[in-house]
Amino acid sequence: MLVTYFRVLEKENNVLLLFLYVLSGLFFVSFLIMGWMSGSIFILVRDIIFGLTGGGILIALAYIISGQDWIMSQMYKLEESNVKKGYITCPECEKKYEAERNSCPYCAYRPKGR
Numbered sequence: 001m002l003v004t005y006f007r008v009l010e011k012e013n014n015v016l017l018l019f020l021y022v023l024s025g026l027f028f029v030s031f032l033i034m035g036w037m038s039g040s041i042f043i044l045v046r047d048i049i050f051g052l053t054g055g056g057i058l059i060a061l062a063y064i065i066s067g068q069d070w071i072m073s074q075m076y077k078l079e080e081s082n083v084k085k086g087y088i089t090c091p092e093c094e095k096k097y098e099a100e101r102n103s104c105p106y107c108a109y110r111p112k113g114r
């Protein structure tokens, strides 16, 4: 469990994410302790279920956040690769295509001097 926490910290480098994981752990442990202190097996079972549900929701939230980060980073990479490749806008049909091409792949327009 602790290893997972450190992996998340290392991989995502996201304080909020780590906070959510730690919070879910604390949530579960506090319910476990409360159930244990009550001395009743029914309250203990009920508190474990509460703890697991609450902790599970927090972990799910952390997953959603990390998923969004991943999507954002992928989109950023895509944008970056487009810039690197050097896209130009066709003056004839106004569509974007790679600058390396001699002519527009959509309307076959050939820029002057090529």
Ligand SMILES: [Zn+2]
Binding pocket: 090, 091, 092, 093, 094, 095, 104, 105, 106, 107, 108, 109
């Ligand atoms: Zn064109």
